[in-house]
Amino acid sequence: MQAVRGVLAVFVLALVGIVSGGKMISDFPKLSVQQMCELMPADTSFLRPHTCNYWVRCPANNTSLEEGTCAAGLNYNKDLGRCTMAANVDCPYSKDSISTTDNLCANETDGTFLADNSSNDCKGYILCKARRENKSNCPNNLIFNPTTRSCVYTNQYRCPVNGAKTKSPACLSLPNNTRLANDEHCEKYYICVDDILYERECSDQSAYDVVLGRCVSALNATCYSTAKLPPPENTFCTSMGKPKVGYFADDESCSHYYICGDTVNGKHDTNPQHLQCGQGLYFDYEKLSCRERLNVRCTLDRCADTSLTYVNVLGDCQAYARCSGGATVGSGRCPADYYFDERSQGCTPVNHNYVACAA
Template sequence: MSGNFKTPNSSALAVVLLMLGVVLMRPSSVVAREHDPCQFFPNNTVIRDPDDCSRGLTCINFESVVTKNCTGSKAFFDKDKKDCVASLSDHSLCQISCVNATGTFVQDPKTCYGYYYCQDESWARHGTCPDTYHFDFATQSCIYSHVSNCTVKELNFCAIVKDNEKFNDPSSCEKYFVCKKGKLNNESCKDTYYDAVKGECVQKSKVNCANHPVPDKLCNKKSNVYVADGATCRGRFYCRAMATNYDTNPTWSQCPENRFFSEKHQACVEPMLSDCTHDRCESRNKTFVVSPTKGCRHYLHCVNGISEGEYPCGNYFFDEEAQACTTRIIEYPVCAA
């Protein structure tokens, strides 16, 4: 990119730099964002800052932390090498040119509010305009966003994260994204849910799911009834009566704590009356609960509402009310032989 504007004198330049905020972010500082890209990535994932190609971010608890700040002759952060480099070859929209533009500002191609100050032809420093402002190349200044003509494309995740790094797809608890050869792929966990913190597929009960997937044809031949969600003991979908076909977008809800949903009774019932075979520790205030294993001779150890293991009573039965193994014959619906 070539510039045909005058170079500011040194005193004016200092004022402009101060007003436009051309400062270098120190490592380990948290980036405050309205839409933080790290909201999708598991802990310790390293990405390139989508708003600043000179910065490397580490995702911690879904927030961006600046851990690499590239300057001088190596002014770009390489998402694959996870280090500072002189140039990038991945067509990431990071490439700018300071040729014939020393002492001036050039547009950041990724954002409307970003810009680069060309300290010389090989050294660019990144800056951003204040909130509600956009950078205007023609006037070499920040202008109100409502008078700006700038538009920016949707974020390309594969331009900021290394291939094969899993990250969250918030549309469904079983889904996640992964980039392969620079292309975004949507993948799903099998019989498990994606843990957005750990970046792996885990037992469904260990994920605080907000978007349970609707099983295929769940509401087929069903209308105005609740159907178990197939993932939890409390969750259910409501299948509405439709004029044609069946409800393909049923509404999910769940029973109160210490109650399980019963399709048979179309109601929330005492857990001991339910035949649900999913994690029976869910929302329970008990340390031990009966296991779904047939015979009622096994129990689950509950820790924070999640099953942490199954244990046998030997030739005895497990009494959930007494929280102990007993010789008395027990036949709960979930484990009755």
């Protein structure tokens, strides 16, 4: 029963992603030509969906969006980018091709789940909402079972081997190899190859530039308006460009430390554990352990992560710092021949030679 709960929980998360992820692509034939052009590189020309002779040219630089129709007896050839004799053009929206754009949700009630036949790995499914198709993919290692209409583990349903791939409504009107922006993830994009839609992802530290139609440095990419860049890669577990493994002090906190895991395929740990020692303890990077704060040398503000009013100061055992709100707000010094004792919160004639205040 626990396994079933896991599947359902993950499936619910998948449904949340339907709201925005890939919605522009699934609704592509229903978008305005302006919205279509926003997904494509500048100066792209294409056939307007559900027509055979209506063409659109997306704006580039200072030019405006342009639309037009072919003269009588001519149809628009999307791959040649011009009008040619109708008899010589295979229009994707002719009567013989209409079935490829049928709306599977036209007669379904809200909340109905259907298999996405354009998915060749059984991960894709369709959620019917307001009689419209909302496409998404099962998360992680799950696949869609059309019988139970749910995402299940691979040992619960065998994906049929099918060499044929369904043409995508988003690609029918576009020239071969046209790229489309992903409306949710800036590091991803789509490409139409022989009317079939494929998802692609840029390499590390790169993102898809919707204007240029290619992957560029993430710092310079013009993302689609609703697409977001992934958070910067955590590079703590690298040093001079090389991976590091083990326990390391946090350079911004005396009480925190990191654990860098083993490399995977030569790649450093991008998700190291970030842990904190208990109250009154600091991380000792030499002994790789959490120790009493007075026994650990720390070059940062020793007022942080403590409720003490006064603390010892590194480099001078007669001096002390006054704390407020976890930060140093003042300082003082014990009389001659007296030393500050953080434990007793006062000056004493005994020098305990704490590591925390040693020079």
